Amino acid sequence: MTQGVSIIGTGLSAFGRQPGVTGRQMAVTAIAAALADAGLTWPDVQVAFGGSDSSGLADTLVAELGFTGIPFTNVKNGCATGGSALFAAVNAVRSGAADVALAVGFDKHPRGAFDPTPGEWGLSDGYGEAGLMVTTQFFGAKINRYMRLHGISATTLAKIAEKAYHNGSLNPNAWRREPMTIEQIATAPMVNDPLTRFMFCSPGEGGAAIIVANESTVRRLGARAVRLRAITHRTRRFGSFEVFSPSVQGTGEPTSVSADAAAAAFEQAGIGPDDIDVAQLQDTESGAEIMHMAECGFCAHGDQEAMIAAGVTEIGGRLPVNTDGGCLANGEPIGASGLRQVHEIVTQLRGSAGARQVPGTPRNGFTHVYGAPGISACTVLSVG
Structure with missing residues (x-):
């Protein structure tokens, strides 16, 4: 168990297209909100970790935040950037190197699909020339195989997106705040079979920040702390089927x-x-949400079809998933997404989620982020 580390502050900028607002400004907004939530000011932060894919270096945010001289390390780990930054911040507190640490992620991506360069991922130019750097092709191929193996229908893909846009309509920070019907989603133009336009998230804009602290700081501040029971970070093993490694190797799964x-x-x-x-x-x-339900241990492969039909993952269901609308409703600002997830779980465990609040008294939450070319970070959070 991760001993003695709690989240004491969280903050977000708005997500979605924000003309005239830079990614750096979104990061500063998120950090200011997290500091206010924790009852701290910038000089109270003793170490920071942060990352962005396309909006600059996180350490340079000190120009706006204040020149306090703290260690500030840049993190870049694909869609797992935010989760990786939090992993580092937690370990700084666990090690005794700091009492209070910050993780921040932010991005402002242009319109259109991501355009990664093969060489930056250890791949030959031929890989890109064959069109395999287009991530939508990978997502289509992976979920197609999964659907055939485990009996998942195209209707279930549409239901996932319908839930996301409904939940996004209840989230004041979300980008996509208009609900959509299953029919609208299912009949939208096909991008990569079986995934239609509205089954994909879009590269987006936003910032998110998390402040963690040790037990003595939590007691001193009397903070509304959420305990970080676990945080893990892994890279792929041999035989994985991942972005930019889309093949099945060997004879097993x-x-x-x-x-x-x-x-x-x-x-x-x-x-x-x-x-x-x-x-x-x-x-x-x-398709990613469907596959990750099983990969993260919440069901057996193939059980998702019945679970989703029964509303298990809705806000009022037994296991609400992506109550803020997830990447589908919030978009994918690469640096921010993993920390947005943690912000949402903290908000839910505090009972502060408003119209999208999970009923009852949720005590335990889980986050999972996955990034290319096969990186994942997870947390388990608790109150009470």
Whole structure:
């Protein structure tokens, strides 16, 4: 179990297109909100970690925040950037190097699909010339195989997106705040079979920040702390089926970095998937949420069809998933997404989620982020 580390402050900027607002400004907005939530000021932060894919270096934010001289390390780990920054911040507190640490993620992506360069991922130019750097092709291929193996229907893909846009309509920070029907989603133009336009998230804009502290600081501040029971971070093993590594090697099923990270998180936390009251799962597209439900241990492969039909993952269901609308409704500002997930779970466990609040008294939450070319970070959070 992760001993003695709690989240004491969270903050977000708005997500979605924000003309005239830079990614750096979104980061500063999120940090200011997190500091206010924690009852702290910038000089109270003793170490920071942060990252962005396309909006600059996080350490340079000190120009706006204040020149306090603290260590500030840049993190870049694909869609797992935010989760990786938090992993580093937590370990700084666990080690005794700091009493208070910050993790921040932010991005402002242009319109259109991501355009990664093969060489930056250790791949030959031929890989890109064959069109394999287009991530939507990977997502389509992976969910197509999964649907055939486990009996998942195209209707279920549309239901995932319908839930996301409904939840986004209840979230004042979300980008996509208009509900959509299953028919609208299912009949939208096809991008990569079987995924239509509205089953994908879009590269977006936003910032998110999390402040963590040790037990003595929590007691001193009397903060509304959420205990970080576990945080894990894994890279892919041989045989994985990942972005920019889309092949099945050997004779068995592909390994899963998400399954590795989630299993390690539950072992560290001392509780299991059945104990989780609300979860955030990476949903770069509808199929990802479905696959990650099983990979993170919340069901057996193939059980998702019946679970989703029964409303299990709705806000009022037994296991609410992506209550803030996930990446589908918020977009994917790469640096911010993992920390947005943690912000949402903290908000839910505090009972402060307003119209999207999970009923009852949720006590345990889980987050999972997945990034190219096979990186995953997970947390288990608790109150009470």
